[in-house]
Amino acid sequence: MSSISSAQDFSELVDYLRGAKIIAQDYENTYLGKLSNEFDSESIFSEVGKYGNEFLSSSIWNKFSTFGNEFNSYSPFNELSRNPPMLIKQGEIIGYLTVNKSIEGAVSPNLLKALKDQF
Numbered sequence: 113m114s115s116i117s118s119a120q121d122f123s124e125l126v127d128y129l130r131g132a133k134i135i136a137q138d139y140e141n142t143y144l145g146k147l148s149n150e151f152d153s154e155s156i157f158s159e160v161g162k163y164g165n166e167f168l169s170s171s172i173w174n175k176f177s178t179f180g181n182e183f184n185s186y187s188p189f190n191e192l193s194r195n196p197p198m199l200i201k202q203g204e205i206i207g208y209l210t211v212n213k214s215i216e217g218a219v220s221p222n223l224l225k226a227l228k229d230q231f
Contacts, residue, residue, distance in 0.1 A: 129219065134199060137197065147231060150231075175189075
């Protein structure tokens, strides 16, 4: 996970994260999509896809869904969460999708949304 914190610019961070799957740390290890371009139906950046559409319950961008609201302990938007979604690439945890800055390997979903065109 040190590669995330040592990323010198955003393009290096995007390259490192591209293709990572987002898996919740709930009892089911719920799949929440992946980090790829908006044309990938599984991408959290695909506004017409299951994981990127802000109106679907499966999307982290739905503020009323389990994984999109700021109060659920498994949500990437909960500033106090100790169990945010994992970022997994090639079977390894490479970071955590969270706004909780105290978690090692934290990657903000808000930053990723700002960088979505680079994926």
